[in-house]
Amino acid sequence: MTIHAMNSNLSVPEQPAQRILECEKVNVFYGDYRAVTDVNMAFGQNEITALIGPSGCGKSTLLRSLNRMNDLIDGARTEGLVTLHGENLYDKEVDPIAVRRRIGMVFQKPNPFPKSIYDNIAYGPRVLGMKPSSMDDLVEETLTRAALWDEVKDKLKQSAFGLSGGQQQRLCIARTIAVQPEIILMDEPCSALDPIATSRIEDLMRELREDYTIVIVTHNMQQAARVADRTAFFTALQDETTGNRTGVLVEYDKTTKIFEDPSDQRTEDYISGRFG
């Protein structure tokens, strides 16, 4: 099986033109277990970066370390530097809550709040004490931006649970952009959705790329090929010190390069379906 990057976008520069977020020797531990080892990579502003690799290689773990969601997991610990515009997110003085206001997250399974569609969008702005001149306008703009307005404008006061899975996931994306983050992290956002809902979310991602930086974990290689400007391939290796398996970054490049001319044999095996 060969996959061709569809967005053979010649404009993607060799290196991210503007590095918004950078990982330097990032290691993530769960207790004594090192789930991710020595990741170095830089995410480009207004680019979509895909993290791919076999299950259990630490993609979600690394993603959560980018907005300090790992802090919520008991025993999880991150070492190394993760810098947003050069500022280390793990600095002692940094408040993880402030980090998450700038770097939002969309989860694998749509997780709208058990509230109305309107309140799902308004929740973030209210909690952050944002004072929009009109909350109604903010909700409308946000839902329009997330390509959901036309579908929900007549039932804003109804429970978000009445929406389809794909609509719920777009609502979760809308909820995230309502608080104006710089970066949106997405952990397999389409894995619970059908192909049509998936393609709508992919369209949305391409549009949001104008204003946001997106990092997406996906187990679906075609999806990475379709939407990502850059792709990072991870795999799990034997940890030299402990003997446990641990996630490492194998290759990180423009998506076209990863899918058409990978430099590492392991990448080639994975994308051609010979592994994982």
Add this chain to the structure above:
Amino acid sequence: MSTLAPSRGSASGSTRGTGSLKTKISKPGERVVLIVLRLAAALTVVITIGIIVALLLPSIQFFAEVPIFEFLFGTRWAPRFADASFGVIPLVTATAWTTGIALLVAIPLGLGAAIFLSEYAHPNLRKTLKPILELLAGIPTVVFGLFALQFVQAVVFKQWLNLDTGAFSVLAAGVVMGVMIVPTIASISEDAMSAVPQSMRQGSAALGANRMQTTVKVVFPAALSGILAAIVLGISRGVGETMIVAMAAGGQAQIVTNPLDQGQTMTGFIANAALGDSRVGSIEYNTLFAVGLLLFVITLIINYISIRVVRKFREAY
């Protein structure tokens, strides 16, 4: 023969796909179990109906002698006096005071404990504290009654705080009843909050909400129907609680206007009067059942309202 094979079908595998779907697969043992379960369910219904009838019959006799309006709205309760009067309002106010005071104590403490256990406590701490809390719910109410009478009223209110009060007060009974209800409210609310999926908290945290915001604005509303159910159970226990009020609230039926006064609740009256030797069919005897019926109806109304309220506020996940 495989247990999956229809009992009347062929044992050979060659008939796969040809056996009738209408073939009965259930075993005889299952029918016995089913009959026993049906009997148990029927018995529960019969017993409930029996209780209602037992309450109703003497009450009907009571209302033949005392007009229902006089009973419900009369302000003097003196069933054993020569010029007997049967206005139940004094008993109802005393019940309202003790229950209200109990809720004032139990709701903040119970919900605070539930929020701490569910949202803030380390899982190990929760594992230790929750059973202790539930153990508290098992303390016999007579022990609480003793505590209310001999410690809260006699020592705390009269000696330490020097309050102007007698040997009994609805305040002492209410406060201790509140303490008694705390574990119930805390435990059920904690269950409801813990049942809110972790993904809700993650979604909130990812938007930059802090833990208190997540608790108050996401977890609490999502668990609200369970929390309201806990409070309603607390109210029901308060209205029906007998031992504490019989021991500590006092025995004088009067309209209570000051919580430091004594007062007799509905349950307190029944507990006291039932100990006397009322002849079956006498007015004293029938009075007991009329008050019992009123208690029953009040509890029903509370449950009915709460079901409506819970439906209205439901944020299902």
